[in-house]
Amino acid sequence: MAKVGFIGLGVMGAPMAKHLRAKGHELTVYNRTIAKAEKWAAENGGRVAKTPREAADGQEFVLACVGNDDDLRQVTIGPDGAFAGLRKGTIFVDHTTASAEVARELHEAAGKKGAAFIDAPVSGGQAGAENGVLTIMCGGDADAYAKAEPVIMSFARACRLMGPAGSGQLTKMINQICIAGVVQGLSEGIHFGQQAGLDIEAVLDVISKGAAGSWQMENRGRTMNQGKFDFGFAVDWMRKDLAICLAEARKNGASLPVTALVDQFYADVQAKGGRRWDTSSLISRLGK
Template identity: 65%
Template sequence: MNTDIHAKTYEPTPARRVAFLGLGVMGFPMAGHLALAGHDVTVYNRNASKSEAFCARLKGAGKVKSAATPAEAAQGAEIVFCCVGNDDDLRSVVLGETGAFAGMAPGAVFVDHTTASATVARELDEIARARGLQFIDAPVSGGQAGAQNGLLTVMCGGDAATFEAVKPVAMAFSRAFTLLGPSGAGQLAKMVNQICIAGLVQGLSEAVAFGQRSGLDMDAVLQVIGKGAAQSWQMDNRGPTMVQDKFDFGFAVDWMRKDLGLVLDEAKRNGARLPVTALVDQFYADVQQMGGGRWDTSSLIKRLR
């Protein structure tokens, strides 16, 4: 298991009692940055070995411990952070007798970093308010590297005062932590993000494949056009590896298809037309059929070779 956490300069903020639920490739370093920033961190993970690994990795950073259930992890926490897989995973760690809400004291805040539906965000916000709790939906962008470096971009939905209370703590793993509207707005903004990425990566794939078939030195071409209007994060960070046919890193195709499924479901509800996004989603299905479910999203180019 990759446990890389690259410490950064943390803004001074009073130590808080926090919990973190979900120690995957994103959650592990995010929780680690909270510990390195001086907060008291209790972690929960469905696979307890990851919680044990976290405590072993961060034992010198401050107060870290693991809990057997989300409710136990949430007891005494002022803020409970969460980053799991999907809507069902989120409900499983939040609701029920062993869920986080059962252990949280009135006034505590639940901050969900899962990329989930806007519907589940609004649902959990309503349940939280009925229990005297606060809920912020806060999906992230920046990938594993952003989590490890503590430089994630976080898109938030929820109450403004609650957001302001959480922000100084969340900046331990963020470079931007922004409120975009009421409950669900964070998840909707993340969908906008994924729509943009889908189109960008497909365009970059076609461009690189076209250039290679034309006999161009694509490393040189990318360096040139990367200084002009075509420049993007995807071109700078994924163009060279696409030329090299390397995809064993980054944001997995399986995860992207999950995210695009959320996008397309939301578009059915709000009436948005997403012809390119729907097409690229099917292209990612082709990549999955090629055995590339765990390849980086830039592997779209494999269809064109």
């Protein structure tokens, strides 16, 4: 079992850290709101750190799951940042969905300290984190990844090294691009069926067994038909992710017309008060 520091105990990080403890790893946790970290430790065991640096001090692995590029830099760089506490050989694994640029930046910074950095964004949402079945796409050096993979698999069902630093984040961008298009198509299909007076439950049951089937259809189709959006991955988070995708596309020359359009559709959902609704709320733009 490993000595692990975990930074960020939000809706994703808290259950991920819980799985690490359940697997027997020695855990030190840090959260920006210390009371949340103390509550987590009281329920799950482990030690509470007052700074990211303290959470990283003396650890074999440090894992992080925070909000965005700025949050990630805040917990890694500076005198109280985790990198100040890294020892030679420590492996820092970042599960934040962030830019490929910050992944490469932090990979270089960790390397200067004799440590390693792996960008490892996740897919599977809150339910995947709670059930320990996340899909994780990684970027970094192969030797560091090989050492980190058994720790990461504490809360994953699939984990793969996709290439050098930044490759995990680029793969996550593809994941979000694909989801955006699928959710819009599913929204339009359900809306069309509603307008045609069809039994949507029956429609979904049939077409989900064929070529139109998808995770979104199986897990969100019925609740979309019912107008229920109080769970899952929030619209605010999706817009953050799509902004990363579109920014990267401007750099590499990729054309993402559907992604850009769906991003604006999500802006419409935000404007009508759906910032914290699940991403399946895209159908709310179309009416029932």
